[in-house]
Amino acid sequence: MLRPQLWSCMRQGLRGGLSRNGRGWASGAGRKVDVAGIYPPVTTPFTATAEVDYRKLEENLQKLGTFPFRGFVVQGSTGEFPFLTSSERLEVVSRVRQVIPKDKLLLAGSGCESTQATVEMTVSMAQVGADAALVVTPCYYRGRMDSAALIHHYTKVADLSPIPVVLYSVPANTGLDLPVDAIVTLSQHPNIVGMKDSGGDATRIGLIVHKTRKQDFQVLAGSAGFLLASYALGGVGGVCALANVLGAQVCQLERLCLTGQWEEAQKLQHRLIEPNSAVTRRFGIPGLKKVMDWFGYYGGPCRAPLQALSPAEEEALRVDFTSNGWL
Amino acid sequence: MLRPQLWSCMRQGLRGGLSRNGRGWASGAGRKVDVAGIYPPVTTPFTATAEVDYRKLEENLQKLGTFPFRGFVVQGSTGEFPFLTSSERLEVVSRVRQVIPKDKLLLAGSGCESTQATVEMTVSMAQVGADAALVVTPCYYRGRMDSAALIHHYTKVADLSPIPVVLYSVPANTGLDLPVDAIVTLSQHPNIVGMKDSGGDATRIGLIVHKTRKQDFQVLAGSAGFLLASYALGGVGGVCALANVLGAQVCQLERLCLTGQWEEAQKLQHRLIEPNSAVTRRFGIPGLKKVMDWFGYYGGPCRAPLQALSPAEEEALRVDFTSNGWL
Amino acid sequence: MLRPQLWSCMRQGLRGGLSRNGRGWASGAGRKVDVAGIYPPVTTPFTATAEVDYRKLEENLQKLGTFPFRGFVVQGSTGEFPFLTSSERLEVVSRVRQVIPKDKLLLAGSGCESTQATVEMTVSMAQVGADAALVVTPCYYRGRMDSAALIHHYTKVADLSPIPVVLYSVPANTGLDLPVDAIVTLSQHPNIVGMKDSGGDATRIGLIVHKTRKQDFQVLAGSAGFLLASYALGGVGGVCALANVLGAQVCQLERLCLTGQWEEAQKLQHRLIEPNSAVTRRFGIPGLKKVMDWFGYYGGPCRAPLQALSPAEEEALRVDFTSNGWL
Amino acid sequence: MLRPQLWSCMRQGLRGGLSRNGRGWASGAGRKVDVAGIYPPVTTPFTATAEVDYRKLEENLQKLGTFPFRGFVVQGSTGEFPFLTSSERLEVVSRVRQVIPKDKLLLAGSGCESTQATVEMTVSMAQVGADAALVVTPCYYRGRMDSAALIHHYTKVADLSPIPVVLYSVPANTGLDLPVDAIVTLSQHPNIVGMKDSGGDATRIGLIVHKTRKQDFQVLAGSAGFLLASYALGGVGGVCALANVLGAQVCQLERLCLTGQWEEAQKLQHRLIEPNSAVTRRFGIPGLKKVMDWFGYYGGPCRAPLQALSPAEEEALRVDFTSNGWL
Secondary structure (H helix, E strand, O other): OOOHHHHHHHHHHHHOOOOOOOOOOOOOOOOOOOOOEEEOEOOOOEOOOOOEOHHHHHHHHHHHOOOOOOEEEEOOHHHOHHHOOHHHHHHHHHHHHHHOOOOOEEEEEOOOOOHHHHHHHHHHHHHOOOOEEEEEOOOOOHHHOOHHHHHHHHHHHHHHOOOOEEEEEOHHHHOOOOOHHHHHHHOOOOOEEEEEEOOOEHHHHHHHHHHOOOOOOEEEEOOHHHHHHHHHOOOOEEEOHHHHOOHHHHHHHHHHHHOOOHHHHHHHHHHHHHHHHHHHHHOHHHHHHHHHHHOOOOOOOOOOOOOOOOHHHHHHHHHHHHOOOOO | OOOOHHHHHHHHHHOOOOOOOOOHHHOOOOOOOOOOEEEOEOOOOEOOOOOEOHHHHHHHHHHHOOOOOOEEEEOOHHHOHHHOOHHHHHHHHHHHHHHOOOOOEEEEEOOOOOHHHHHHHHHHHHHOOOOEEEEEOOOOOHHHOOHHHHHHHHHHHHHHOOOOEEEEEOHHHHOOOOOHHHHHHHOOOOOEEEEEEOOOEHHHHHHHHHHOOOOOOEEEEOOHHHHHHHHHOOOOEEEOHHHHOOHHHHHHHHHHHHOOOHHHHHHHHHHHHHHHHHHHHHOHHHHHHHHHHHOOOOOOOOOOOOOOOOHHHHHHHHHHHHOOOOO | OOOHHHHHHHHHHHHOOOOOOOOOOOOOOOOOOOOOEEEOEOOOOEOOOOOEOHHHHHHHHHHHOOOOOOEEEEOOHHHOHHHOOHHHHHHHHHHHHHHOOOOOEEEEEOOOOOHHHHHHHHHHHHHOOOOEEEEEOOOOOHHHOOHHHHHHHHHHHHHHOOOOEEEEEOHHHHOOOOOHHHHHHHOOOOOEEEEEEOOOEHHHHHHHHHHOOOOOOEEEEOOHHHHHHHHHOOOOEEEOHHHHOOHHHHHHHHHHHHOOOHHHHHHHHHHHHHHHHHHHHHOHHHHHHHHHHHOOOOOOOOOOOOOOOOHHHHHHHHHHHHOOOOO | OOOHHHHHHHHHHHOOOOOOOOOHHHOOOOOOOOOOEEEOEOOOOEOOOOOEOHHHHHHHHHHHOOOOOOEEEEOOHHHOHHHOOHHHHHHHHHHHHHHOOOOOEEEEEOOOOOHHHHHHHHHHHHHOOOOEEEEEOOOOOHHHOOHHHHHHHHHHHHHHOOOOEEEEEOHHHHOOOOOHHHHHHHOOOOOEEEEEEOOOEHHHHHHHHHHOOOOOOEEEEOOHHHHHHHHHOOOOEEEOHHHHOOHHHHHHHHHHHHOOOHHHHHHHHHHHHHHHHHHHHHOHHHHHHHHHHHOOOOOOOOOOOOOOOOHHHHHHHHHHHHOOOOO
16 A cells, blocks of 8 residues: 555645645645645436436536636535445546546545445545545444544544545534544544534634644635634635535635635625525535526435425525525 | 234234245235334344354354244344445345244344435345334434435335335434324334334333324334333333343343233333443443353454443443342 | 421321322331322412412412322422512412412422522421422533532532422423432432432433332422333322323323223323423423413413413414313 | 714724713614623632622722723623522622723623513612623523514513613523524614624624624624634624633733734634633633632632532643643
């Protein structure tokens, strides 16, 4: 197996232009890949008969390719990964790799419940072209998923992964918040480069950045709803479902934060909160896909058991966009 | 104990023959299989290198076969099903079917996140010999798993399943309690025969029995900790992790309840609560497997990320058994 | 201060007829008062201008006096005690004492946030005629209310109380469940006679009874919704809001449980669950008072900020009673 | 009503003079008091026998008076208000008023469970010199405290209060988060000037600022842990327990945020998170008082049932300060 550090250096050498932020990343031996920036976690388009629609996927990516994203997250929670077979998960990542420009990072969700399955999926994701693996916390036996178990899990995955690992904590889906002490320990692993935190607790984000400040460890906000707060506290980007429909605006918010235009950033952030909540916790992926249809992308149906929105939900969804001036 | 009279008589006459053909649920006009009784949810034994140890599985089953269980649950939460591949899940069920007596029911956990995958797994489980499917609630997108979504999911599964379906609500693992109104609706489906409820809320169990009293719908307690309460409220049995180590005692508790010996039942129930909590919510499967080792079964290791108990945990586990007179 | 034991004996000698159950209580030096039985937690009637309406209180009590209750709880959660001044709390208890028969126990809620205030209120409650004090867990600083703090609190109160103390855990209101280990420790206090548990977790109730079996310690269910389960597990009675409107039925359920008529008990229990939920967690005190109006008692308004039911809520409330045959 | 920007400009010009007269809310037609700035929520010092120690209170205030606070919160959660009698609550506020400079705002906690009691306490607080009332959500009947009930409650209080009202949501204590829709409605009341939000959810803070932007409505962070995030999202200050011991640092963080020195602000914020958590959710008021003792203030004991820290807790508390360079 390639040593992760070498591999990272190779990638950095090949790709270039990665020095987007002043924190964490630098060129040279033993340095980690820089994941700073904005990523849409792409949806998986389905046909009316619930088959993966690869053509629509490519069309969506071509449209999304016009925005200055750092890359794409594939098989995140937004990608309905729990509804895909293993081969579908890999095929989707493979297709995305072929479509997106070489200089865009591809972060592939590779988390499974068992450590062994997660290792295998991570290795496979690397083989089909993922630049880094986004590894969600295992959660079914959450009562036993204490820091020790999670440190063991992620260490094993990172040890055996040919690509850098990004920790992924999303309590709304998993009922489990990756403990800060586990994050601090894991941040010292040479093949763990950062985390995506979807909780939205500003104190927690600040604490994570603070306690990992001596490591090359980057924090990505898991939602556009607290992206400004995350930047203000030392986060370096975001994986934002909303970027699937308001990509320019989320990138604009990034730019305002990175250039210190906090007043403008605040105004924009305010207008993104309700649309963001609408396509995440309020109406979920069915909501996001509906808005994609409105905005010229292909949203389409979700796989069951996710249901289409009711007319009343659809109306409320629309209001969250119109009242903020986006429709 | 109350049971639907006619149906109970039928069951006596048909015992051993009903619904063992893999197409059994509709063997009579609108009549359902009777799932009343006690089931150990069997563990999946692993070797030191984390392979499924089928020989140990068979040995455990032979020992468990000496108790008057109604049958066995395979691939329940206790079976570490999220850590098995699809083919392992099926192979384990197939082996269990070959080992256990013909007159024992085999309830196979077939729940997956997507409806389609659950249907396929359920059909496969029937093919390898399951008598009924125990279908856990999908939960990753729990924010959208309202009654409508869950009714749609279970209806589809039950429509397409060749074997009867048992609903399975286990909020400690899924973070989701199957709503009572959904249960009531689903109880009317001809191929849904009952549910396993692992929450332990006596009010809820009573309400479910009450609201489904006009259906052939049976409620199984999901734990030995509230088995007496469940019987008292109209439940008809239990899927009890504790029965893997105290099988005689759990069956004895069943008998005391069914014969109305409530005082004796209460005394026995009391002595089972702490051991039960120890092998479920407190120390989980690692705790159960440790006690199996103590009691002459093969427990062995869990698959990662589940960790072995610490010495302090092991000692606390032992106290929960010794202080109640079981060790 | 009178030693609690002496005082208890005195009361028992004066009142007589207390040997309702075989568990826990017996006459003689150092024995505790027997609190077994059913209690309605009486509501506090208010006039249209939100004054306490003592005349309506007396009328309600006279009607309730026709049922075989063990006594009355005054200033429980159902009594809107947080909305009363200290002098109102005492005046209400005083009036109830004057109205109810001498052989009915009066359990007075005397819990406050500080230990000192709770002691003072408990002493005052004794002075105005309470037979025992029902002491809710302090909860505002719940993050620091661990077992040690709660043991300290209740020990101090019980040390200084001239009347027996009943622990009161009601997580729906306090967000705090009195830990079992604290209960076990406190059960050894000579002036703590039992507890009211409003959580409804059958496993927990069984465990509490089991772990305190060597003490004179009695467990009362905090709701009619799990009264049968509580009796089945060794509970000795209940403080049931529903008894304010279906007093005969709740007492009937007690009788069926105490005489071992479990099948009849189950049928009755089932029919009480929905009405019980309706007047507790679903529609709260405004719901209970509305039903009191329907059943010939005086319900009347609550104090603000509790609001009257909406017409839709009122209709749903009615259905919960009619569909179970009580209206 | 003045647009906030204008009003901000005025405030700059008038700094020190605006609405500092202690009766400020109605100093002009329809103009509200400006509550922007940092406030320590002062602790209530007790003697060894649990009496309020007014001399120590005055000494603490004199020391705190050297920092550029906007004012002081008295009888917030940190003030142990649930442990004080009504007359103690008023006496403490009265003493604070006499000690602090005229140009410092005094925000007095006046929340009670009933609307009527809250109104009376608020009026009394005004009489003893409070400039504004900080009104915590009633919470004992939280199951019925929906938006309608809370809007009714606060409207009544604000209607009848002679001083401006600040809403106060503190879910860690109350188990209740004041809903955003209720906040938006209440922000339109001429006598409601803002809120203190102690939840720390950056998305929520941004949304509240955004949805109330057309009102003169100010949001104060309820903790130093997310003060920077709050400023970044449009908050105007904070009520920070930590300011009782690190007053200069919290005011420095305010200054850095107000002057746009976000990098320096971030560094300082990071170093305040652990000390802040230590004196709030981790070790509570006993922790804060212990640190006050270390820093030359009078901390002293809490009233029971709050317990002193264990030696192990005290050591962990110390580490949270030393590891961040504050001790």
